[in-house]
Amino acid sequence: MTENPRSSWVPQGVDVERPSAARIYDYYLGGGYNFESDRQFARKAIALLPSLPMIAQQNRVFLRRAVRFCVQHGIRQFVDIGSGIPSVGNVHEVAQQINPEARVVYVDNEPVAVAHSRMMLSGDPRTAVVQADVRDPDSILNAPETRALIDFDEPVGLLMVALLHFIPPADEPKAFLAQYRDAIAPGSYLALSHATVEHQPAITEQVRQLYESSQNPMTSRTKAELEVLFDGFDLVAPGIVFTSAWRPESPEEVGDDPERSVIYAAVGRRR
Numbered sequence: 347m348t349e350n351p352r353s354s355w356v357p358q359g360v361d362v363e364r365p366s367a368a369r370i371y372d373y374y375l376g377g378g379y380n381f382e383s384d385r386q387f388a389r390k391a392i393a394l395l396p397s398l399p400m401i402a403q404q405n406r407v408f409l410r411r412a413v414r415f416c417v418q419h420g421i422r423q424f425v426d427i428g429s430g431i432p433s434v435g436n437v438h439e440v441a442q443q444i445n446p447e448a449r450v451v452y453v454d455n456e457p458v459a460v461a462h463s464r465m466m467l468s469g470d471p472r473t474a475v476v477q478a479d480v481r482d483p484d485s486i487l488n489a490p491e492t493r494a495l496i497d498f499d500e501p502v503g504l505l506m507v508a509l510l511h512f513i514p515p516a517d518e519p520k521a522f523l524a525q526y527r528d529a530i531a532p533g534s535y536l537a538l539s540h541a542t543v544e545h546q547p548a549i550t551e552q553v554r555q556l557y558e559s560s561q562n563p564m565t566s567r568t569k570a571e572l573e574v575l576f577d578g579f580d581l582v583a584p585g586i587v588f589t590s591a592w593r594p595e596s597p598e599e600v601g602d603d604p605e606r607s608v609i610y611a612a613v614g615r616r617r
């Protein structure tokens with residue numbers, strides 16, 4: 347998108363000067379819903395870690411595999427929190443390829459992500475968009491759009507893909523995850539992915555520090571810290587692994603060095 351920070355798709359009140367995680371990620375993925383501040387930030391990050399666009403792509407591939415896995419295991423409805431700016435292969439597109447009846451509520455707290463999602467999905471009765479913060483489960487679970495599309499007596503696919511590393515320990519992700527867990531039926535699935543500095547720490551820690559200057563400071567978590575977030579869920583095989591190693595569809599998808607994806611991925615089944 348050419349530089350016009352006040353073009354028609356930009357909602358009022360958006361801070362175009364301070365990079366946002368949603369728009370930086372859109373740039374990594376080759377999208378056009380980002381501003382000069384986001385692009386400058388993303389170029390600095392890519393200078394530190396040139397594989398960032400590949401890392402973002404692998405994360406999207408994990409998202410699509412996790413959605414397919416859920417639909418193949420009977421899930422017909424999804425709540426995708428931290429859904430971001432729509433990209434190639436969004437959750438409803440992937441799910442509806444297998445089950446055309448699948449329903450999806452997209453949730454993000456970033457106004458550009460929400461505006462673009464609404465623009466893209468308007469008129470689609472099986473999807474809805476909610477602007478809300480993952481730290482406020484009530485505002486998501488009880489939003490009229492959610493209540494209209496999601497039947498909480500039936501299992502749900504709850505997605506938090508590349509989201510929780512934007513939640514600092516002080517905001518107690520384990521506590522709010524327990525609220526989501528208690529609201530969803532047994533047999534639901536939680537799919538998440540999460541950045542870590544456990545591998546390539548010298549470089550990834552510099553990227554993490556760079557995000558301090560964005561609207562979304564980043565927290566790294568270890569595999570053990572992620573396990574704790576799945577309290578009340580049974581991890582499905584292969585457990586917590588790097589994105590490219592989560593149920594790859596071919597050996598080429600994993601590559602020689604899955605640790606290079608620096609993002610852990612896992613899916614758990616609600617007991």
Ligand SMILES: C[S@@+](CC[C@H](N)C(=O)[O-])C[C@H]1O[C@@H](n2cnc3c(N)ncnc32)[C@H](O)[C@@H]1O
Pocket residue numbers: 367368371405406409427428429430431453454455456459478479480481506507508509512562
């Ligand atoms: C890296 S993007 C991931 C997008 C998508 N889930 C994916 O994996 O392709 C992270 C998204 O989380 C959103 N986000 C960050 N903090 C959030 C919060 N507290 N509540 C809701 N969304 C949040 C950002 O706005 C951004 O769109």
